[in-house]
Amino acid sequence: xxxxxxxxSGVPHLDVDPFDMMFFADPYPxxxxxxxxxxxxxxxxxxxxxxxxxxEVHAVLNDPATFCSGxxxxxxxxxxxxxxxxxxxxxxxxxxxxxxxxxxxxxxLSPTVMKQVxxxxxxxxxxxxxxxxxxxxxxAITDLAEAYPLSIFPDALGLKPEGRxxxxxxxxxxxxxxxxxxxxxxEAIERSMPHQAYxxxxxxxxxxxPGGFGACIxxxxxxxxxxxxxxxxxxxxxxxxxxxxxxxxxxxxxYCLARFPDQWQRLRNDISLARGAFEEAVRFESxxxxxxxxxxxxxxxxxxxxxxxxxxxxFLAAANRDPRRWDKPDSYDITRRTSGHVGFGSGIxxxxxxxxxxxxxxxMLTALARRxxxxxxxxxxxxxxxxxxxxxxxxxxxxxxx
Amino acid sequence: xxxxxxxxPDGNSDRIETSGGESAMQAATRHGLxxxxxxxxxxxxxxxxxxxxxxxxxxxxPAMADDEDAxxxxxxxxxxxxxxxxxxxxxxxxxxxxxxxxPERQV
Ligand code: HEM
Ligand code: FES
Numbered sequence: 001x002x003x004x005x006x007x008x009s010g011v012p013h014l015d016v017d018p019f020d021m022m023f024f025a026d027p028y029p030x031x032x033x034x035x036x037x038x039x040x041x042x043x044x045x046x047x048x049x050x051x052x053x054x055x056e057v058h059a060v061l062n063d064p065a066t067f068c069s070g071x072x073x074x075x076x077x078x079x080x081x082x083x084x085x086x087x088x089x090x091x092x093x094x095x096x097x098x099x100x101x102x103x104x105x106x107x108x109l110s111p112t113v114m115k116q117v118x119x120x121x122x123x124x125x126x127x128x129x130x131x132x133x134x135x136x137x138x139x140a141i142t143d144l145a146e147a148y149p150l151s152i153f154p155d156a157l158g159l160k161p162e163g164r165x166x167x168x169x170x171x172x173x174x175x176x177x178x179x180x181x182x183x184x185x186x187e188a189i190e191r192s193m194p195h196q197a198y199x200x201x202x203x204x205x206x207x208x209x210p211g212g213f214g215a216c217i218x219x220x221x222x223x224x225x226x227x228x229x230x231x232x233x234x235x236x237x238x239x240x241x242x243x244x245x246x247x248x249x250x251x252x253x254x255y256c257l258a259r260f261p262d263q264w265q266r267l268r269n270d271i272s273l274a275r276g277a278f279e280e281a282v283r284f285e286s287x288x289x290x291x292x293x294x295x296x297x298x299x300x301x302x303x304x305x306x307x308x309x310x311x312x313x314x315f316l317a318a319a320n321r322d323p324r325r326w327d328k329p330d331s332y333d334i335t336r337r338t339s340g341h342v343g344f345g346s347g348i349x350x351x352x353x354x355x356x357x358x359x360x361x362x363x364m365l366t367a368l369a370r371r372x373x374x375x376x377x378x379x380x381x382x383x384x385x386x387x388x389x390x391x392x393x394x395x396x397x398x399x400x401x402x
Numbered sequence: 403x404x405x406x407x408x409x410x411p412d413g414n415s416d417r418i419e420t421s422g423g424e425s426a427m428q429a430a431t432r433h434g435l436x437x438x439x440x441x442x443x444x445x446x447x448x449x450x451x452x453x454x455x456x457x458x459x460x461x462x463x464p465a466m467a468d469d470e471d472a473x474x475x476x477x478x479x480x481x482x483x484x485x486x487x488x489x490x491x492x493x494x495x496x497x498x499x500x501x502x503x504x505p506e507r508q509v
Contacts, residue, residue, distance in 0.1 A: 110476055115476065350442065354442065
């Protein structure tokens with residue numbers, strides 16, 4: 001018997017902590033180290049395997065029978081530890097159970113549904129720009145990246161007006177909880193009770209306005225696609241994953257366009273590039289940095305032997321900048337062909353809300369580029385620390401009207 | 403290796419060599435073809451790899467699955483009886499010479 005990841009299997013051991021504040025401050029040198037050390041590495045600090053190259057990340061994402069999600073997509077192994085909340089019926093589920101719940105959310109968030117909400121989302125983006133043009137100087141995180149999704153997504157879900165201030169803190173707990181038992185995770189969970197209580201309440205059918213995404217999920221229970229007890233938990237998935245992710249996605253795009261004025265000019269010259277500019281920001285910044293899988297059997301991955309029941313950490317952000325896959329990976333290029341990036345994952349769990357995210361990103365960047373000539377960074381950006389999400393806490397900017 | 407032809411809305415066409423077992427979408431994006439966006443990378447989620455299959459070939463393609471059928475209702479350009487998602491068309495040797503027309507828009 002050999003220890004996991006021992007020299008026998010030729011897997012390099014690394015002494016890095018990808019959930020450490022120093023790492024979060026500047027993850028790129030460590031991403032490179034992880035990629036260059038080998039196709040599969042072992043992180044002694046948390047006793048997990050890691051993959052940071054595009055090919056291996058893509059391979060793990062696309063072999064859900066071997067690399068499962070049902071034992072949790074965070075560090076915690078649900079077979080050995082009690083999950084901090086009842087597991088997600090979609091994110092933390094495997095086929096065949098996953099196939100059924102996934103079909104429900106795919107239907108609720110389909111391209112056809114996006115056509116119906118598009119005008120509303122676009123009008124709200126215009127209104128946001130009106131408000132920003134009045135201010136001229138503002139925080140691009142609170143006043144833009146948070147304010148915009150908050151002005152549409154809770155309504156699209158059908159949430160009551162009261163209590164919405166719990167939404168972002170709840171999501172922050174969820175994404176911190178995928179990490180190891182560090183201070184970020186422990187403190188997040190300790191403070192989570194009021195947010196959890198709010199969310200559990202809002203997932204109930206009587207609290208969701210007719211016609212919204214939430215009510216549509218409950219309607220699927222009437223059709224027999226899911227049970228009445230499953231419906232609230234699926235609504236919870238949208239509350240967990242549908243808001244903070246897009247906040248960080250829009251932050252990423254605005255931060256990129258403010259840092260790279262040549263790309264902003266290209267966008268202004270051809271507004272049809274807005275959707276691509278958002279997508280490239282998701283690749284470039286990877287708002288969702290990592291997810292785990294658990295092996296269901298012993299497996300060989302690019303020459304490394306991994307035993308059963310091992311956690312494998314996928315560095316989506318590192319894969320999205322792997323020079324083996326991307327030309328000039330460290331440059332933000334709004335005309336890049338981004339198809340195949342793993343910022344939304346890949347395979348059966350690939351983000352079921354990706355169309356919502358893209359729609360928000362596209363209409364927001366369109367409204368900005370149409371009416372603003374310049375976005376300048378007016379103060380030191382502050383990072384927001386989370387075990388899974390990468391984004392900013394504040395980004396002071398000044399805009400010049402077109 | 404089988405080759406397939408994409409015809410752009412302006413009438414220009416591109417003949418593309420495919421490589422073993424890839425989808426029409428993969429062949430198109432690998433060659434940097436404009437007109438196939440494939441935002442979801444072939445995961446049957448985005449409907450931005452929409453194509454119109456040349457009538458002569460339509461019956462020779464394998465039937466579509468329910469998820470493809472449902473997604474086609476959400477395409478940006480009109481859905482026609484010969485609409486398919488190119489990420490769901492795997493290029494086999496029998497499809498050598500396949501002709502696909504690109505829609506006006508994908509989003
Ligand atoms: C820029 C914004 C977003 C990013 C970067 C993002 C990223 C991701 C990633 C990487 C996954 C894959 C998880 C895995 O493989 O284990 C995922 C899954 C998921 N996302 Fe998103 N997401 C975003 C927006 C959204 C939105 C707006 C919603 C809801 C409306 C949403 C709901 C979900 C759900 C429910 C899953 C689980 C899908 C499954 O397991 O089948 N996400 N997302
Ligand atoms: S590439 Fe997204 S549906 Fe074909």
